[in-house]
Amino acid sequence: MLAQQDAFEAERNARMVKAVYVYEAPLRLWHWINALAITLLAITGYFIGKPLPSLAGDTSTQYLMGWIRFIHFAAAYVFAIGFLGRIYWAIVGNHHARQIFLLPIFNARWWSEVFYELRWYLFMVREPKKYVGHNPLAQLMMFLFFTIGAVYMILTGFALYGEGLGEGSWADTMFGWVIAALGGNSLQVHNMHRLGMWVTLCFVIVHIYAAIREDIMSRQSLISTMISGWRMFKD
Amino acid sequence: MTETFYDVLRRQGITRRSFLKFCSLTATSLGLGSAAAPQIAHALETKPRTPVLWLHGLECTCCSESFIRSAHPLTKDVVLSMLSLDYDDTLMAAAGHQAEAILDEIRTKYKGNYILAVEGNPPLNEDGMFCLQGGRPFVEKLRETAADCKAIISWGSCASWGCVQAAKPNPTRATPVHKVITDKPIIKVPGCPPIAEVMTAVVTYMLTFERLPELDRMGRPKMFYGQRIHDKCYRRPHFDAGQFAEAWDDEGSRKGYCLYKMGCKGPTTYNACSTVRWNGGVSFPIQSGHGCIGCSEDGFWDKGGFYDRVTDIKQFGIESNADKVGGTAAAVVGAGVAAHAAVTALARARNKTGIEVKQEEH
Ligand code: HEM
Ligand code: HEM
């Protein structure tokens, strides 16, 4: 439904107009805050498991691990609250805002466009299509790796956080079951949370590459769209 | 007239003075405060004695060893005389058929009213033949005695989780008690072994208050397993400061820095070692310079190195950890992206210099 609407809109608009307003301000703001939060989370998270070289000197004047963990938790709150805000925006925003939460999996045309995009990335077709919102392949990837990934990182992250806050704390009450559900040994949850960081990193590599590549290669703007909100068509 | 615990203790030669001391000791070790001491005394004086049967399955007897070394001799005397009356094939005087007869007697006389303490676990493969007692598989004895008990105490990591005899590939199929007995309240007191004071306190609590202490999600008593080693570790300031021992004999380890980088499992282990400590409060592993190995956590024997912080994940089939798997994946993705970019650039260059791409009408 969405894709059809998209495609319809694209076809109608692209012929006549050169620019469409796609991403509203709250969504764009969220995108960049979220990107920053994830960057901080990945860096600090890496050093939580593999700490920096030991510091010498008076213990009472140092708090390196403390700060690293503090930044991780602060960024985690930004990430999690941002994600909640993003869900809210999916409800009240325009229909592009819903794309990363709802996949039109029963729509044959959408699937055929997913495969079209795949062929485009495999150099099997010469011409990319035009899309107002996300291209269907990007939408699928964002749903699988970002939306599901974010829920996974929030569930495992706050479960670990609840261990620090202690038994009976809000985080333990709301998320403590995650540890029990994953076998009960939080060492496992640490490892799985850490693995989640690498999955996120893989998504980010592909995502940034695709954004830059499509910005150059495709028939529409991308990076500037995520900054200004306007999708510009080049032909 | 039915016998009370107090009657038994007096008969065992414990004075009233010692008895009252024991009650206040227990009250404080349970974190109940001194006001609870008279309550405990009253319960022990008036309530009919609840028998405890102590079974041994596949195990190494380290739980019993720990138990009989309970710090305060008074606690040991009292609790032992509470227990040894009934059945514990390692500690009791009776042996052979005489001993096994006691099991039957308690089961019928105190039907639904005795506590079953299990040290070790039953192996289930080959119909339980890997652990035979009195010519019968242990699992049968366990099922029989469990059928009429009031509650079960799973002593140690064997009974609670399976422990080393359940390590992959677990040839005997050693199985924790709660996976065999599913219709009785079970309290897990994990550890390899559990701390003596924790064991005596749990028994006393159950005998005096006739109910299970409050349990956490995993079925462990909250009062002793409510916090991680890391939460009360005296090396924690070094952790927060980022001061770690990097090798066993380096400057940091001599200075007593945090053992996190040496694989300490304190941050993921729920137990009372960093508060109650061992051998009468003398020390505990981290205080002796070795990281916690997480012996009271499920699967600690199968979760990769005791000396790694980011440990191997067995699900990957090979010895590998999150960083190796994830790092490799990221490198592959990175290389893929670079190759893709190169092909893209080539195709673009060819298109520019060669035949113009036919402009499609859109
Ligand atoms: C994309 C998001 C995130 C990434 C990439 C990330 C990454 C990481 C990594 C790599 C670790 C180290 C794991 C280890 O080796 O033990 C870690 C630990 C942790 N993370 Fe996250 N994390 C994310 C989100 C969150 C969230 C939302 C929370 C919620 C509060 C959170 C809370 C924690 C906690 C409590 C720890 C353990 C800290 C400790 O043991 O001292 N994380 N994170
Ligand atoms: C941690 C880093 C990042 C994450 C997790 C991330 C995640 C996302 C997500 C979830 C969306 C979908 C937005 C929505 O529909 O709500 C998106 C869109 C987008 N992102 Fe990122 N992003 C990151 C970094 C970047 C960077 C560095 C760039 C620029 C080079 C970028 C460029 C874009 C663009 C251009 C779009 C819109 C795609 C389109 O128009 O179809 N992102 N990103």
Ligand code: SF4
């Ligand atoms: S030695 Fe272990 S338990 Fe103690 S602070 Fe370091 S990591 Fe935590």
